[in-house]
Amino acid sequence: MPEHAGDGDRLTTLTNHQASWKIQAPAQLRAAAPVPPVVIALIAATAADKKVLLENEGLQAPSLLLLVRNVGERGKSKIHKESLLAEIANLRRDNTRLQTLNEEVSSAASDLQERAQGLQDSHDWQKIVLDTIGRNGHDREIIKRLRCGETPQVIAGWLTQQHPIQPHMHRVPGGTHGLIEIVTAFEESLRSDDGYRLSKESDTLQIGWTSVSSSQTLLGHLFDLYFTWVHPTHMLFSETDFRESYETNDETYCSSALVNAICAMACHLMDQKDTDGEGDIETLGTGFMNQARQGVQPQNYMTLCSVQALAVMYLAELSSGKARSATGYLRASVEFLKVAELDGQSPKAREISLWGIQTLNTSSTGITYQKLYAPELPHMPEFRHVELFSNHAVWRFYRFNGDQRKLPVRPSHAILTACHQAALFQIIHESLNLYCGLRGAATAEAVLTLYRRYRDWEEDLPFILKAVDEEAQPLPHILYLHVQYHVAVLQHLTPMLQSGLFEGSNLQELQRMVVRHAQQGIEIMEHARRLYSARYLMPLLSFCVIHIGDALIRYSPHEPPDSDVVEFCLGLLQQASGGFAICGPLQELYRRTAYECGVQLPANIETITGQLGNYGMDDILDACTRLDYKQPVDQSVRHIADNVAKEWPSTWEQVVNSPGRPSTVKKLSTGERPLRIKSLLND
Numbered sequence: 001m002p003e004h005a006g007d008g009d010r011l012t013t014l015t016n017h018q019a020s021w022k023i024q025a026p027a028q029l030r031a032a033a034p035v036p037p038v039v040i041a042l043i044a045a046t047a048a049d050k051k052v053l054l055e056n057e058g059l060q061a062p063s064l065l066l067l068v069r070n071v072g073e074r075g076k077s078k079i080h081k082e083s084l085l086a087e088i089a090n091l092r093r094d095n096t097r098l099q100t101l102n103e104e105v106s107s108a109a110s111d112l113q114e115r116a117q118g119l120q121d122s123h124d125w126q127k128i129v130l131d132t133i134g135r136n137g138h139d140r141e142i143i144k145r146l147r148c149g150e151t152p153q154v155i156a157g158w159l160t161q162q163h164p165i166q167p168h169m170h171r172v173p174g175g176t177h178g179l180i181e182i183v184t185a186f187e188e189s190l191r192s193d194d195g196y197r198l199s200k201e202s203d204t205l206q207i208g209w210t211s212v213s214s215s216q217t218l219l220g221h222l223f224d225l226y227f228t229w230v231h232p233t234h235m236l237f238s239e240t241d242f243r244e245s246y247e248t249n250d251e252t253y254c255s256s257a258l259v260n261a262i263c264a265m266a267c268h269l270m271d272q273k274d275t276d277g278e279g280d281i282e283t284l285g286t287g288f289m290n291q292a293r294q295g296v297q298p299q300n301y302m303t304l305c306s307v308q309a310l311a312v313m314y315l316a317e318l319s320s321g322k323a324r325s326a327t328g329y330l331r332a333s334v335e336f337l338k339v340a341e342l343d344g345q346s347p348k349a350r351e352i353s354l355w356g357i358q359t360l361n362t363s364s365t366g367i368t369y370q371k372l373y374a375p376e377l378p379h380m381p382e383f384r385h386v387e388l389f390s391n392h393a394v395w396r397f398y399r400f401n402g403d404q405r406k407l408p409v410r411p412s413h414a415i416l417t418a419c420h421q422a423a424l425f426q427i428i429h430e431s432l433n434l435y436c437g438l439r440g441a442a443t444a445e446a447v448l449t450l451y452r453r454y455r456d457w458e459e460d461l462p463f464i465l466k467a468v469d470e471e472a473q474p475l476p477h478i479l480y481l482h483v484q485y486h487v488a489v490l491q492h493l494t495p496m497l498q499s500g501l502f503e504g505s506n507l508q509e510l511q512r513m514v515v516r517h518a519q520q521g522i523e524i525m526e527h528a529r530r531l532y533s534a535r536y537l538m539p540l541l542s543f544c545v546i547h548i549g550d551a552l553i554r555y556s557p558h559e560p561p562d563s564d565v566v567e568f569c570l571g572l573l574q575q576a577s578g579g580f581a582i583c584g585p586l587q588e589l590y591r592r593t594a595y596e597c598g599v600q601l602p603a604n605i606e607t608i609t610g611q612l613g614n615y616g617m618d619d620i621l622d623a624c625t626r627l628d629y630k631q632p633v634d635q636s637v638r639h640i641a642d643n644v645a646k647e648w649p650s651t652w653e654q655v656v657n658s659p660g661r662p663s664t665v666k667k668l669s670t671g672e673r674p675l676r677i678k679s680l681l682n683d
Contacts, residue, residue: 124156209246209259212287218276221401222266228398229269229536232477234315235418236356237308238349239393252344255305257295261312264288268319268579269536274401289316304340304353307333311357314364318539321581323625327364334361355422362425363484366432366491367543368625369632395475397532410475413464417477420461424485427453431492435636442640444647447496448655454489455656470527479528480541486521487544490514490551495636497555501645511555518551522565525572534575539582545569546590546629553597563601566594570605585623588615593630 213219227239238253245254267285278284292313296306310333317326337357342350395412398404431450434442468474468482496502497510525545528534537545549569553562570587577583594601620627 209254209256210263210288210291212260212263212284212291213276213278215276215278217401218274218278219263221274221276222263222270224398224404225269226262226266228395229476230265230315230538232395232412232414232417232475233480233538233541234311234356234360235352235414235421236311236360238352241346241349251305253305253349255295255300255303255309257292257300257309258305258312260288260292260295261309261316264292265312265316265319268316270579271400276401285316285320289313292316301332301336302339302341303343304345304350305343307336307340307357308353310336311360314360315539319580319582321585321619321622323368323582323622327368327625330361330364333357352418356418358429359418359422359425362429362432363540366428366488367540367629369635399536412475412477414477416462417465417481420457420465421481421484424457424481424488427457428488431488435495435639437639442495442636442644444641444644444651445655447492447644448648448651450492451489452656452658454485454492458485468524468527470530473531474527476528476532476536479524479531480538482524483521483528483541483544483548486517486524487547490517490521491547491631493517494551494631495633495640496644498633499637499640499644501640501642502648503645506645506648514551515556515559518548519556519560521548522552522568526568529572529575534572535578537572537576537580539580542573542576542580542583542586543629545572546586546593547631549590550593550630553594553599557597557599562594562597562599566590566599566601567605582623585615585619586629589620589624589629 210219223243231239237258241253242258244250245252246259264285267281267288270281272281275281275284292309296309296313300306310329314326314330314333317323317329334357337354393412393414394409395414396403396407396409398407427450430439433439434446434450439446465478465481468479493510493514497507497514502510521544525548528537546569549565552560552565569590573583573587573590577587591601617627623629
């Protein structure tokens with residue numbers, strides 16, 4: 001409104017205000033009639049307009065203002081009442097919803113109560129099962145039933161038929177908090193007490209083969225090392241069946257003791273960088289060995305898996321330089337082998353174990369020169385149930401984690417090698433028995449018949465096992481098979497050589513035969529070292545090294561030079577000592593022999609052989625179970641027939657050079673030098 005408008009204009013405006021206000025006023029206030037028009041105009045007017053309006057209407061301000069206030073209060077009361085009614089309606093609707101929700105909660109609470117009771121019942125049954133397992137009762141049967149899908153209630157019901165359950169019930173905790181604890185305790189019990197675990201991927205029960213390490217990378221690496229270097233040389237069980245049982249959670253061909261024994265042995269072949277952060281090698285090896293011992297219990301002595309585990313434990317303990325305790329494991333393995341239960345294993349698997357363990361036993365006895373305590377070897381063809389020429393078995397030069405992805409593979413011929421090794425050690429077994437007096441006197445016929453069998457064995461080898469030249473790249477276990485052959489022959493002939501009964505040309509021929517086999521043996525060891533190094537040389541083959549070296553420096557000190565032979569043998573043992581503690585005492589014993597034989601070693605010998613330790617009597621006994629590695633010829637000579645030298649020439653012609661079988665004995669021409677040891681030492 002303009003600032004200088006007159007009173008007439010104001011009245012006109014106020015009148016307009018009255019009309020417009022009736023239209024614009026809230027419906028609640030307009031509904032609160034009767035209200036004088038002037039009052040309505042005053043409510044909408046400004047302060048100045050109100051004064052003009054009052055004067056024109058002839059009203060007093062106080063009384064009119066009271067009238068206006070009453071009208072406002074009447075509007076406000078009406079508004080408040082309607083708001084309350086709306087709020088009440090809302091509350092009623094909310095109450096209806098709450099009642100519905102309460103009914104749902106009550107129903108859910110009833111369901112939870114029923115479930116809680118069911119969980120409490122399940123809780124009680126699980127506790128019974130746990131208590132039974134904790135007391136070593138029916139452990140295997142319970143695990144088997146769980147794996148078949150039986151509920152704890154069914155298992156507990158079965159247990160009530162075996163044991164009363166009342167003694168366990170007072171230890172059952174309350175149901176509101178005990179279920180999770182029981183499940184946890186149950187899983188931990190399976191994991192730690194019996195070596196089982198629940199799979200994270202499924203509800204099936206899995207076997208925790210070892211608790212030393214959960215790293216599948218580490219365990220896979222140890223398996224690969226074992227099956228590359230140990231298994232082809234000492235085949236004590238079926239690799240294929242073992243791996244399948246391990247991966248499919250089956251105990252037919254696998255056990256916790258066997259897994260831990262394999263890992264303990266493989267630790268001797270592993271480098272520290274491949275431990276996958278699981279600790280130092282020695283600690284890991286000790287842990288695996290301790291668990292292997294714990295896994296062989298009286299209740300499972302007769303299982304074939306335990307027999308196999310004991311044989312592997314022998315190798316692991318021997319590698320640690322503990323031959324005395326190792327021999328006990330091997331003896332137990334051989335004794336239990338006679339009465340072992342098949343436990344579902346196939347004839348093929350049993351046959352591999354039978355020949356492998358008997359071969360290992362004969363090898364150990366021949367190395368340490370004990371009387372055989374094993375029963376007679378089976379009089380049957382080797383590996384009747386085994387496919388000898390299967391192509392699925394492969395070999396790669398595996399040493400470090402990752403080699404399995406980048407190195408080529410070759411057919412391993414491991415089964416074929418093991419078969420011919422078993423045949424070889426049958427002959428060795430009979431030779432040992434002959435010189436121990438178990439076959440009567442060692443006559444010329446008896447000695448030469450076995451010698452002829454040794455030669456026939458070599459001649460009958462299939463072509464893939466015959467080639468030992470370095471150019472042919474023969475596999476290490478094939479090379480080592482030939483080393484064992486040459487050592488066996490020289491040990492078979494050495495008692496004759498040292499008996500004092502031979503002279504002249506017969507004595508010279510015997511000496512040439514011994515030297516020839518020693519020379520060929522050390523040349524093959526040279527090939528093996530060039531191709532594969534001696535780092536992975538098995539402990540019993542380390543004995544072969546010093547037996548060959550001993551024969552050369554005694555009977556052929558100039559061809560090759562004795563100092564070269566000693567240097568080569570000590571250096572080879574030094575390389576193997578990186579993983580095999582037994583090599584240290586063997587180095588010391590062979591160095592003593594070199595000193596006794598007057599061999600002049602170079603002044604820098606320790607740069608080649610390493611610093612030799614100060615080995616005492618117990619160290620030597622823990623390496624050899626005797627105080628020397630040498631063949632106890634004085635014990636063998638007692639069983640040699642007095643007329644052996646007299647009958648030797650004629651018997652040689654009749655037995656060795658029999659008609660239709662020409663002699664294959666190779667005579668070295670003058671100046672012939674089959675070895676290149678010096679060049680190897682200079683590499």
